[in-house]
Amino acid sequence: MTQKTSPPIHDPLSSLPGPDDITRAELPNGIIVLARQNFNSPSVVISGALTVGSLFDQDEKLGLASFTASALMRGTEQRDFRKIYDDLESVGASLGFDGGTHTTGFGGRALAEDLDMLLALLAETLRQPVFPSKQVERLRAQILTALAIRTQDTGEMASEAFDGIVYRDHPYSRLEDGNPLTVQAITREDLIEFHHRCYGPRGMIMAIVGAVQPSEVIEKIARVLGDWENSLQPVSPSLPPVTSLTETITRKVTIPDKFQSDLVIGAAGPERRSPNYLSALLGNSILGQFGMMGRIGDVVRVQAGLAYHVFSSLSGGLGPGPWDVSAGVDPANVERAIELIRAEIARFVCEPVTAEELTDNQSNFIGRLPLSLESNGGVAASLINLERHDLGLDYYRRYPDLIRAITAEQILEAARCYLHPERLAIAVAGP
Amino acid sequence: MPSINKLVLSNGLLVLLQEIHTSPIISHWLWYRVGSRNEVPGCTGISHWTEHMQFKGTPQYPASVLDKAIAREGGYWNAFTHSDWTTYFETMPADKIGLALRLEADRMTQSLFSPKEVASERTVIISERQGSENEPLFLLGEEVQAAAFRVHSYHHEIIGDLADLQTIQRDDLYRHYRTYYIPNNAVLSVAGDFDSEEMLVRIRELFEPIPSGEQPSTHVRPEPPQPGERRVTVEGPGETSYVQISSHAPSATQPDFFPYLVMDSLLTGPSNLNIFTGGISNKTSRLYRALVEKELAVAIGGGVGATIDPHLHSIILTVHPQRTPNEVIGALDDEIKRLQDTPPPIEEIARAVKQARAIFAYGSESISNQGFWMGCSEMFATYDWFLNYLERLATVTPADVQRLAQTYLRPQNRVVGVYIPKR
Numbered sequence: 001m002t003q004k005t006s007p008p009i010h011d012p013l014s015s016l017p018g019p020d021d022i023t024r025a026e027l028p029n030g031i032i033v034l035a036r037q038n039f040n041s042p043s044v045v046i047s048g049a050l051t052v053g054s055l056f057d058q059d060e061k062l063g064l065a066s067f068t069a070s071a072l073m074r075g076t077e078q079r080d081f082r083k084i085y086d087d088l089e090s091v092g093a094s095l096g097f098d099g100g101t102h103t104t105g106f107g108g109r110a111l112a113e114d115l116d117m118l119l120a121l122l123a124e125t126l127r128q129p130v131f132p133s134k135q136v137e138r139l140r141a142q143i144l145t146a147l148a149i150r151t152q153d154t155g156e157m158a159s160e161a162f163d164g165i166v167y168r169d170h171p172y173s174r175l176e177d178g179n180p181l182t183v184q185a186i187t188r189e190d191l192i193e194f195h196h197r198c199y200g201p202r203g204m205i206m207a208i209v210g211a212v213q214p215s216e217v218i219e220k221i222a223r224v225l226g227d228w229e230n231s232l233q234p235v236s237p238s239l240p241p242v243t244s245l246t247e248t249i250t251r252k253v254t255i256p257d258k259f260q261s262d263l264v265i266g267a268a269g270p271e272r273r274s275p276n277y278l279s280a281l282l283g284n285s286i287l288g289q290f291g292m293m294g295r296i297g298d299v300v301r302v303q304a305g306l307a308y309h310v311f312s313s314l315s316g317g318l319g320p321g322p323w324d325v326s327a328g329v330d331p332a333n334v335e336r337a338i339e340l341i342r343a344e345i346a347r348f349v350c351e352p353v354t355a356e357e358l359t360d361n362q363s364n365f366i367g368r369l370p371l372s373l374e375s376n377g378g379v380a381a382s383l384i385n386l387e388r389h390d391l392g393l394d395y396y397r398r399y400p401d402l403i404r405a406i407t408a409e410q411i412l413e414a415a416r417c418y419l420h421p422e423r424l425a426i427a428v429a430g431p
Numbered sequence: 432m433p434s435i436n437k438l439v440l441s442n443g444l445l446v447l448l449q450e451i452h453t454s455p456i457i458s459h460w461l462w463y464r465v466g467s468r469n470e471v472p473g474c475t476g477i478s479h480w481t482e483h484m485q486f487k488g489t490p491q492y493p494a495s496v497l498d499k500a501i502a503r504e505g506g507y508w509n510a511f512t513h514s515d516w517t518t519y520f521e522t523m524p525a526d527k528i529g530l531a532l533r534l535e536a537d538r539m540t541q542s543l544f545s546p547k548e549v550a551s552e553r554t555v556i557i558s559e560r561q562g563s564e565n566e567p568l569f570l571l572g573e574e575v576q577a578a579a580f581r582v583h584s585y586h587h588e589i590i591g592d593l594a595d596l597q598t599i600q601r602d603d604l605y606r607h608y609r610t611y612y613i614p615n616n617a618v619l620s621v622a623g624d625f626d627s628e629e630m631l632v633r634i635r636e637l638f639e640p641i642p643s644g645e646q647p648s649t650h651v652r653p654e655p656p657q658p659g660e661r662r663v664t665v666e667g668p669g670e671t672s673y674v675q676i677s678s679h680a681p682s683a684t685q686p687d688f689f690p691y692l693v694m695d696s697l698l699t700g701p702s703n704l705n706i707f708t709g710g711i712s713n714k715t716s717r718l719y720r721a722l723v724e725k726e727l728a729v730a731i732g733g734g735v736g737a738t739i740d741p742h743l744h745s746i747i748l749t750v751h752p753q754r755t756p757n758e759v760i761g762a763l764d765d766e767i768k769r770l771q772d773t774p775p776p777i778e779e780i781a782r783a784v785k786q787a788r789a790i791f792a793y794g795s796e797s798i799s800n801q802g803f804w805m806g807c808s809e810m811f812a813t814y815d816w817f818l819n820y821l822e823r824l825a826t827v828t829p830a831d832v833q834r835l836a837q838t839y840l841r842p843q844n845r846v847v848g849v850y851i852p853k854r
Contacts, residue, residue: 374454
């Protein structure tokens with residue numbers, strides 16, 4: 001087969017976001033806005049985050065930050081619940097908030113002609129939520145039901161047990177949604193107080209991508225959020241270090257009458273700013289992502305036929321998230337799957353990856369970048385990523401060189417830094 | 432909308448090409464007209480299993496090579512099996528698309544189906560089914576579907592029954608593959624950053640030498656009208672009750688299909704047409720207001736699929752912890768009666784059309800999504816079905832919606848399923 005002979009219509013590298021097509025502005029109150037235009041579709045995506053999360057929650061009211069985030073859209077000084085969703089859904093737009101551990105994220109989309117409405121609503125829900133009692137109680141029942149459903153989810157429960165082992169005595173062991181007792185303990189006054197004290201513009205990041213001129217959009221945002229101030233806004237608590245395990249610890253959660261068990265095996269991984277983060281990320285791809293889920297997929301799925309879903313993941317961000325392997329297996333095969341996964345982790349920290357594995361995965365990381373940046377949502381997420389981790393506006397243009405520079409030795413070093421086959425957390429949830 | 436090239440090769444392969452020069456990406460989809468609809472008892476799940484075997488290698492691309500080839504080039508690939516079709520796609524950097532073309536042309540006829548690979552995939556697929564069985568809504572959905580289709584092959588889940596997954600043999604799979612994986616039973620849809628004439632030359636080179644086969648016969652037995660309401664209960668672990676109400680709905684090409692989409696949008700919220708991104712919320716839908724705002728349910732959802740034969744329209748409710756399934760079903764019936772008694776305001780229909788218009792715009796950002804719809808709509812209709820989607824919605828009248836509520840949402844036409852937690 002001959003390759004395309006005519007010159008490519010796009011130079012792949014220059015199609016990636018870079019300093020020449022990202023507009024970055026800082027409003028006087030601290031809000032950082034990143035914008036990139038795309039007039040190929042008549043729509044606009046917004047995405048962002050505030051520096052408020054479950055790290056602020058007291059143990060007895062765990063879930064407060066998440067509850068508050070979910071309640072923002074239940075009514076504002078100007079619009080009640082019905083009006084909020086009427087205005088949004090009538091034009092096919094969406095807006096939502098999600099309370100996490102470090103931050104509270106938000107995301108929305110609309111046709112470009114409805115952007116003003118979306119931004120006005122964003123500003124109102126952030127600045128003037130009223131938390132109507134009736135809505136708070138309705139939401140509480142929804143949260144409690146979600147928590148009850150969660151206790152039946154083998155994957156979620158294995159993951160929770162895993163966090164309990166790896167992050168004992170660390171805030172990451174706490175579920176950001178709380179538990180039935182703590183959610184019951186949260187009052188409407190708690191929500192009002194938490195919002196009043198913790199929500200503010202400092203540290204807020206926002207990206208807008210789509211059919212709108214960056215200069216115009218920054219002006220629009222300044223108009224609705226530029227005069228927002230909160231002198232009470234606290235500084236995010238710093239994270240304590242994660243204490244390494246001294247031996248392998250296994251925990252089993254029994255959920256009767258389920259057909260399959262989920263297991264999670266691993267340890268705490270690097271945070272995004274760690275110098276060896278990209279080496280670990282590339283190594284993780286070799287371990288349990290590339291092709292049919294990397295080495296782990298080859299051994300557990302392809303050769304042994306033990307699992308439909310089995311893969312490894314590295315989820316470090318602002319803090320040291322887990323580096324783990326997850327699998328769903330027949331309850332009778334749990335031990336066998338654990339042994340195969342442990343053996344692969346042991347091999348991974350014992351010898352360097354092969355030259356072929358390294359070049360294959362480097363090529364994958366570089367080649368797939370335009371795919372992940374195809375939609376407005378993908379670009380918006382990438383802009384937030386640049387800002388949150390201080391990567392620089394030219395990061396995606398430098399990215400191919402950064403990936404190509406990673407060596408097998410650096411991957412081995414990163415693996416040895418985080419994964420110790422004799423000191424793993426192993427969590428299983430199933431019948 | 433960019434212009435589409437549509438033509439049939441000499442061996443019967445239907446090709447659709449759409450140039451989109453917004454990103455240096457090409458999305459390539461190969462579709463076969465086969466799915467769980469084509470299966471009989473004893474071989475349920477065989478279409479899905481065949482799809483898995485297509486990743487297990489050919490002489491030219493052994494499994495170990497196949498797994499890595501696309502990823503190495505920075506591509507993303509996967510496959511889906513549906514009741515009416517099976518599709519394989521690769522979305523790749525534009526200059527690497529040759530690999531996808533070569534690979535799909537090769538595995539249309541050359542897959543090995545080695546007995547060893549069949550054996551290891553058997554347990555993988557059983558594991559996939561077990562994972563689904565962990566979900567209460569899968570267990571409920573499977574029973575409702577089986578109750579709704581006594582005769583038609585839409586009776587069983589795409590994954591298949593465990594009994595068949597334990598007994599299907601290598602030769603059964605290979606026969607299925609050779610029967611349905613022929614160019615005259617396939618559609619190739621390609622969207623993205625290419626020149627159509629050049630692309631067509633490459634497609635002809637690779638796909639036209641593949642000989643056509645005997646057109647597979649389909650012995651699909653039509654489902655007779657349901658003589659009365661059917662009810663099923665499923666007991667399982669958990670604390671939460673669910674209700675699924677499924678009504679027999681029109682096929683994608685019946686005139687009632689588009690009015691039905693509007694009716695569903697009014698009741699449960701707009702359908703998400705985009706396979707790779709989320710939809711919009713449904714908090715102003717009639718059922719959200721009547722059931723969630725009244726604290727009878729904590730969540731509602733629903734939808735109707737576009738299929739060759741009439742399938743089901745489903746409404747799925749998560750029951751409020753302080754309420755019973757019967758209370759929720761009673762309130763749902765009141766809402767249906769309201770629609771049967773009074774045609775909806777014209778503004779409510781206009782709103783549903785505007786929502787669909789916005790969702791269409793979001794979908795147009797994704798080249799993969801464009802490639803998907805070009806081929807998918809050919810599986811149950813033609814690409815015009817998708818191109819005229821918004822226009823057809825805009826012609827729906829309040830009287831249409833009322834008539835549909837009176838016709839399709841009668842109790843006699845539905846299955847009521849309840850998931851009861853064994854505390």
